Amino acid sequence: EIVLTQSPATLSLSLGERATLSCRASQSVSSYLAWYQQKPGQAPRLLIYDASNRDTGIPARFSGSGSGKEFTLTISSLEAEDIAVYYCQQRSNWPPFTFGPGTKVDIK
Amino acid sequence: QVQLQQWGAGLLKPSETLSLTCAVYGASFNNYYWSWIRQPPGKGLEWIGEINHSGSTDYNPSLKSRVTISLDTSKNQFSLKLNSVTAADTAVYYCVLSSNWRRGYFQHWGQGTLVTVSS
Secondary structure (H helix, E strand, O other): OOOEEEEOOEEEEOOOOOEEEEEEEOOOOOOOEEEEEEOOOOOOEEEEEOOOEEOOOOOOOEEEEEEOOEEEEEEOOOOHHHOEEEEEEEOOOOOOOEEOOOEEEEEO | OOEEEEEEOOEEOOOOOEEEEEEEEOOOHHHEEEEEEEEOOOOOOEEEEEEOOOOOEEEOOOOHHHEEEEEEOOOOEEEEEEOOOOHHHOEEEEEEEEEHHHOOOOOEEOOOEEEEEOO
């Protein structure tokens, strides 16, 4: 099973700042990695798939990069509506599809 | 527009069987994989398993011995059964779709059902 780790666990930033979230895989997942956003009381929402492709309707301030074992989700300018927990997830080797433990983004 | 509506019992006793159903609107069975994902309160996400339009299934090895996912194409519904539940199975359960060309990326989610296991 591929294990994903995320850092930091919590990221506290001011509105307008750049947010950089990391995801590391226990073995290479090529580019088969996604990012999800989950707000309190809501289901997760797919933001990025195949490491760098934004899903339909996702704002351009969200971008993904990386391949192999190291990945990054960047929010170029943090908005209040971006406060959420962000999960990475791999589909390179399954079953099972696996998720990281999440990074919580909040306002400083 | 794809919509998923799920339902099922929210309170179970240990050793009982969890049973949830998800109805899908606006999506053809042939174009998607149909998964269940759960999330214990305050914790992360765990993929339970999936089924495709032909009824082929894949399950998380950690749950495989207790899980059955089935579909009813005539009703555009799919279901989850989890046997012999314990408190560790307490979670919000989501039904989820991923398209054939993005299998394993979860694009459409149900509203979630909180299932609590308690004696």
